[in-house]
Structures are given as structure tokens and as C-alpha cells.
Amino acid sequence: xxxxxxxxxxxxxxxxxxxxxxxxxxxxxxxxxxxxxxxxxxxxxxxxxxxxxxxxxxxxxxxxxxxxxxxxxxxxxxxxxxxxxxxxxxxxxxxxxxxxxxxxxxxxxxxxxxxxxxxxxxxxxxxxxxxxxxxxxxxxxxxxxxxxxxxxxxxxxxxxxxxxxxxxxxxxxxxxxxxxxxxxxxxxxxxxxxxxxxxxxxxxxxxxxxxxxxxxxxxxxxxxxxxxxxxxxxxxxxxxxxxxxxxxxxxxxxxxxxxxxxxxxxxxxxxxxxxxxxxxxxxxxxxxxxxxxxxxxxxxxxxxxxxxxxxxxxxxxxxxxxxxxxxxxxxxxxxxxxxxxxxxxxxxxxxxxxxxxxxxxxxxxx
Amino acid sequence: xxxxxxxxxxxxxxxxxxxxxxxxxxxxxxxxxxxxxxxxxxxxxxxxxxxxxxxxxxxxxxxxxxxxxxxxxxxxxxxxxxxxxxxxxxxxxxxxxxxxxxxxxxxxxxxxxxxxxxxxxxxxxxxxxxxxxxxxxxxxxxxxxxxxxxxxxxxxxxxxxxxxxxxxxxxxxxxxxxxxxxxxxxxxxxxxxxxxxxxxxxxxxxxxxxxxxxxxxxxxxxxxxxxxxxxxxxxxxxxxxxxxxxxxxxxxxxxxxxxxxxxxxxxxxxxxxxxxxxxxxxxxxxxxxxxxxxxxxxxxxxxxxxxxxxxxxxxxxxxxxxxxxxxxxxxxxxxxxxxxxxxxxxxxxxxxxxxxxxxxxxxxxxxxxxxxxxxxxxxxxxxxxxxxxxxxxxxxxxxxxxxxxxxxxxxxxxxxxxxxxxx
Numbered sequence: 001x002x003x004x005x006x007x008x009x010x011x012x013x014x015x016x017x018x019x020x021x022x023x024x025x026x027x028x029x030x031x032x033x034x035x036x037x038x039x040x041x042x043x044x045x046x047x048x049x050x051x052x053x054x055x056x057x058x059x060x061x062x063x064x065x066x067x068x069x070x071x072x073x074x075x076x077x078x079x080x081x082x083x084x085x086x087x088x089x090x091x092x093x094x095x096x097x098x099x100x101x102x103x104x105x106x107x108x109x110x111x112x113x114x115x116x117x118x119x120x121x122x123x124x125x126x127x128x129x130x131x132x133x134x135x136x137x138x139x140x141x142x143x144x145x146x147x148x149x150x151x152x153x154x155x156x157x158x159x160x161x162x163x164x165x166x167x168x169x170x171x172x173x174x175x176x177x178x179x180x181x182x183x184x185x186x187x188x189x190x191x192x193x194x195x196x197x198x199x200x201x202x203x204x205x206x207x208x209x210x211x212x213x214x215x216x217x218x219x220x221x222x223x224x225x226x227x228x229x230x231x232x233x234x235x236x237x238x239x240x241x242x243x244x245x246x247x248x249x250x251x252x253x254x255x256x257x258x259x260x261x262x263x264x265x266x267x268x269x270x271x272x273x274x275x276x277x278x279x280x281x282x283x284x285x286x287x288x289x290x291x292x293x294x295x296x297x298x299x300x301x302x303x304x305x306x307x308x309x310x311x312x313x314x315x316x317x318x319x320x321x322x323x324x325x326x327x328x329x330x331x332x333x334x335x336x337x338x339x340x341x342x343x344x345x346x347x348x349x350x351x352x353x354x355x356x357x358x359x360x361x362x363x364x365x366x
Numbered sequence: 367x368x369x370x371x372x373x374x375x376x377x378x379x380x381x382x383x384x385x386x387x388x389x390x391x392x393x394x395x396x397x398x399x400x401x402x403x404x405x406x407x408x409x410x411x412x413x414x415x416x417x418x419x420x421x422x423x424x425x426x427x428x429x430x431x432x433x434x435x436x437x438x439x440x441x442x443x444x445x446x447x448x449x450x451x452x453x454x455x456x457x458x459x460x461x462x463x464x465x466x467x468x469x470x471x472x473x474x475x476x477x478x479x480x481x482x483x484x485x486x487x488x489x490x491x492x493x494x495x496x497x498x499x500x501x502x503x504x505x506x507x508x509x510x511x512x513x514x515x516x517x518x519x520x521x522x523x524x525x526x527x528x529x530x531x532x533x534x535x536x537x538x539x540x541x542x543x544x545x546x547x548x549x550x551x552x553x554x555x556x557x558x559x560x561x562x563x564x565x566x567x568x569x570x571x572x573x574x575x576x577x578x579x580x581x582x583x584x585x586x587x588x589x590x591x592x593x594x595x596x597x598x599x600x601x602x603x604x605x606x607x608x609x610x611x612x613x614x615x616x617x618x619x620x621x622x623x624x625x626x627x628x629x630x631x632x633x634x635x636x637x638x639x640x641x642x643x644x645x646x647x648x649x650x651x652x653x654x655x656x657x658x659x660x661x662x663x664x665x666x667x668x669x670x671x672x673x674x675x676x677x678x679x680x681x682x683x684x685x686x687x688x689x690x691x692x693x694x695x696x697x698x699x700x701x702x703x704x705x706x707x708x709x710x711x712x713x714x715x716x717x718x719x720x721x722x723x724x725x726x727x728x729x730x731x732x733x734x735x736x737x738x739x740x741x742x743x744x745x746x747x748x749x750x751x752x753x754x755x756x757x758x759x760x761x762x763x764x765x766x767x768x769x770x771x772x773x774x775x776x777x778x779x780x781x782x783x784x785x786x787x788x789x
Contacts, residue, residue: 089688096708097707110694
């Protein structure tokens, strides 16, 4: 691996563009670099270009413009079978006419590995996913979760340094999906492989990844570790897409000491942290997480601006309470509170005051 | 749950065995289902099963000799065919009596032509004898031996009598022997003289050409089916219309079109001569031979190969190929190890369809096959409509049916009939 252009970069996208029809860009100016051993998730709604990026990396699509590098070498002109990248497909793509062992042996056979080596590696890979007893079965005889494990084992059996996963858990039920999320992350960290993972499920992205790239409209909207992504969204798309979020629209009145005073469209005043706004008079959309909204007068931060709210609905969810409020003319404002012994349970029709810390409320682009 | 723990049969709520009450509950449903399929069942029975049964029966049926010549058949039992001499007077007397009755009912010529299949010449013996016997006095007109020989010297030939004796039982394997170029000789079945062997050659040719047609169809259809299965729906539909277009044109028209294309003064030859690739006096012979039949039939049967292949390939997801490539397989390995095995059921279904259709094909070989490119079916048609030897036609048909069944069985053993998908 000669000529590593950027320190520890293992996978690099540089100014990559992709168009299918010559009129619209599906991927617009993508720049991304990831170090060895990272678990990176591409997250975004369907049609955001994340799968296209994965396919370009795997070699099934060619970039219209730009450079994709693996270990410092440009792979634009290397056919997929020479890239040595493992891949797990959405529907697993296990070959139905081969047994499980034959499926796993396939990548080793095409690499002209000897029979005894092959068998040893296949066995090790099967044991790794705890499917050692299933070598003789056909894919159709396995459950979805088992097929998933086999697909994973097959992508890993030839020891690739980079593994791509295209919504691999999409077809599983919720419980199995959560179990597999842990298994995949543990396996990836134990083997030290680099993983690019594509999903549209934000919980999956947050729980599994070292870093998450949020895609929309062919661009990376934000590339950050899960906690930063959740707590410090860079724009209103990310704020909306990751987790639950309350938004209010208004105009910036003034910015001082790192706090923006925002006048909402119905006249109410609130404090917010300016992120995408720089001067008074700009339109903005402020974003506040439901769990950061405070309505208990005793805990209200000092000097915070408050808004009037009317309780519309109280939903008991066991570990938390979800309360729907009418705030500033909008009736889809939610508040989440922990089910603690001293917690106030609001009643529909009740009039309350709500407030928050200025740094929890982010003034983003309109 | 007590029902399941006791050892006896499981009982329904009213105490009757569960099996019986289930059967009762399902009976109405079964009757209704049967009523729905009844029209088709009747149709198939009347137009398919019964004719085939009748045909199979005709291939061994031989009652005409014993029905028409009952006394002769009995009298002939005592005669030793290997004695080298004609039978004695008693047989001739019985023949005279039988023939007089048969001639009055105008049945003697039928027996004549039946036996003529086995030994040419017998037909005229019966015709001539029938004419004279009408005027004889069968009670007192004897002895008849000399009189018969005087009418036609064949009546004195032991071989002719051997034929009559051989074919006097009600059932015979003669048609089948005939269909396999065998005949009944002095020591049982024996090969016919080399220059009379035609069916064996025809069967071999039919098999060989059907095989060639099937293989050409596979080679031509596979890429087309591949493209159809991998194109976006819109263009695939367009292409599909082109594939189906031949179905909307009469078979006769298509075959005649090949005649226009392939004949020596036809489009292809004219073009080749004009281009100077072929000299005017050595124009290619492409029709009225095997080549013409193979070309025309491959064209006509191609859709039957494309359609099952297409429907199978459509179900093979493109991700399999991608998966194979991501695992390190070259394009060819990915195709050969991953795609091709999954498309085999389509090839199997198409091959069975094309092969079975082609070994029974009639019109196209008849029109473009000449003498060297005709199939066994053309011979069957000849016996049905020209020589009127239905028994032989039935035997040939039965052999063809048996061959198809054997091939089907072999295919099931090798590929497995479960692997065949027609859609």
C-alpha cells in the first residue's frame, strides 16, 4: 500500500459525483475519508444516494466524476472481483443451489485455495457466527436470522480488510435485529475490520457506528460520532432525521454572548444557540429535543424565556411519559419525561409554562 | 386436551371419529371442485385419452382375418408351415366357403389388403378369387385346390399360406415388428432385407434432428432470454412482442417463407450470387433436405424455448451475480457457477417442450424436408391417409409415445422433473 495520501485514511472518496441519466446528480460532490478499523454508517432516507455510494465503493457502479481510493490506491478502474471487498447484501444473496459450506467455500475456491485450507477456513467462519452445525444445509432451510449470519460469514471468510453492508438487517424482526446489531459490531471490532454500513434506520446507525454520515439529496449533511450527531445536529435536516425533535419557526431578533433571541411567528420569544444563523433578521427553525424541554417551575433555568403551552394528550409509555402540547400555534410539540417518583403527570387541558437551556435549543437553517 | 392423550382415534365434539367428520366436512368441497373440472375432464377423456387408447389397441388388433375367414383359420391350424408344401384340400374347401360369404358381403378385399401389408401380392389373390368364388357351388364344386391355383398361382405358394396362418390370431405383434423393420420369418422375428428397412432410419433421423433442433434452440434462446430478463420492464415488453410475433403468424406462412428464403432461386442464394460469394452454377442446396428442416423448425420452436427460460431467469436476482463478483469471481465464473446452475430448470423445461414437439412435428418437415428431411410423423401420416395401414401407423405412433415417455423418465432421473419450471 504505497503512497497513502492522507495519514491514516483507508477509504477515501474525493469529489465523487454520480449521475445515471446525465441530467440529475444522485451523488453530488462526496468527500469522505475513513481510517482503518472504523465502523462507518451511511444513514439517509431512500433516494439519498447512500446505496449508490456503497455500490461505487464495491465497484458495481462507476463514479461519473472524482476519485475513490482504497489504501491509497485509486480503485476507479479495478473491477469488483479484484477489489477484495466483502459485501453483505440486503436479501443476503446466498446462492440457493449451493449448501451453506459451498457458499462459504466459493470465495476461497475462486482464489484457488487448496481443499484442506478451504475446509478449515469455512469451519472457522461458521463457528465464528455460531452456525457450525449448519454447513450441509441449503439456504432455504434456514431462518432469516440464520441466513443473515451465513451472509456475514461468507463476506468475512476470505478475510477482507473492508466489508460493506447494505441494509443487512432490514428483513429481520425487531428483536432479532437488535441482537444482530450487537453481534455485528462486536465481530467487527474483534476482527479489526473496516465496515461501511448502509441503513435507513437511525437507531441502528446510532447504536452500531463509530461515525455516522447522514445523507440527503446526494450530499453528506453531517459526518459525526452518534452522540454529536444527536446532540449537535448541524442543520435542520439532521435534527429532524435523527431522533425525535420539536421545531418552531421564527426570525432572529438579536445575537449576543453566543445566544440568539428568536421571535416565533406567533410573537413568543425564546433563547437559542445560533448554529446556522449569523445576524438579526434571518429566518430560522429552532430545534429542541423533547427530553430537554422543562415545565417544572422549580427546575426552570434562571432567566430563561418561557412559552405558554396547553396539554393536549398524556401518553403513559412505562419508562417514560410522552406529553403532546400545543405550543406557538402548533399542536405536535412533544415533551418526554422520565417516570420518576416525583415526576408531575400532566392532564389534558392543563395550561403550563415551558422553557429550556439556551444551549439545548439550536437555531438552524429555515 | 383429553382427546390427544387417550390412545384411540381422536374424536370430534359429537363423539364421531375426527377423521370421519373431517371427511364429511370436506366432501361438499370436493364435489364442487370436481364439478368445476368436469367439463375439461370429459373433453380430455373424449378427445385425448380415448383416441390414444384406440390407437394403442389398433396397433395390436388383428381380428379381421379370423372374422372373415373363420373356417379357413381353423382348418389351417393343422398345417405345418415348414413342410414346404401348400395345405391340403380341406383348407381350400374352407377357404372357398369363407370367401363366398365374404365376397357376398364385399369383405374379401379388406382381408386382402390387410394381408398385403405383410406380404405384397396377396391382395390381388383375394380380389381375383373373390370374383370367381361367387359363382362356385361350395357344396359340390370341389376339389378346390386346383381351381384356386388356376385363378392365381399364389394360392399354391406355401409362403402366402404361412402369412395367412401367422396372422390368423386375434392379436398380433406384426405391426410393431414391421415398425421396427422386422418381419416374421420361418424362425420368428428377423430383419427385413436391407433395402426395405425404412423405419429404423426414420426413427434415428427423427431423434437426431430433434436433438439438433433442441440444441440450436438452446443456443439461440439463452442470450435472448437473458436480455429479456435483465432489461427494464418497458423494453422487455417490447422485445417480448417480437418474440411472440411468430405465434400470431400462421405456421404455414412461416414455413413457406423459409421456402422463399432458402430455395435455390431464393433470397439467400440470389444475394450470395449477387455478392459473388457463390458461383451461379453451384448455388447452395438449403431446402428439401435436413438443413432446411432444421432451420425452419428451430425458428418455429424457438419461442417455446425462450418463454420458459425467460420465466426462470426472471426469478434469478441480479444480486446473486453481484455477490459472486464481490466474493472474487470473474464475470465468467460468476455466470457459470452462480447464474447458469439457477437457469438450468428453464433450459430443462424448454428442452423437453421443444424436443417433444419436434419429434412429433409434421407440417414443416412435410413442406421443407424433401425426402431426406422428413420425420417419422410424415410416415405415420402417410399410413393413415394414403396406404390406409392404420395398424402400422398406430404401432409407429405407440413407439413414438414410448420413446417420449422413456426420455421423460430419463430426464426425471437425471435433472429431476421438480426442477422444471414453465412459469
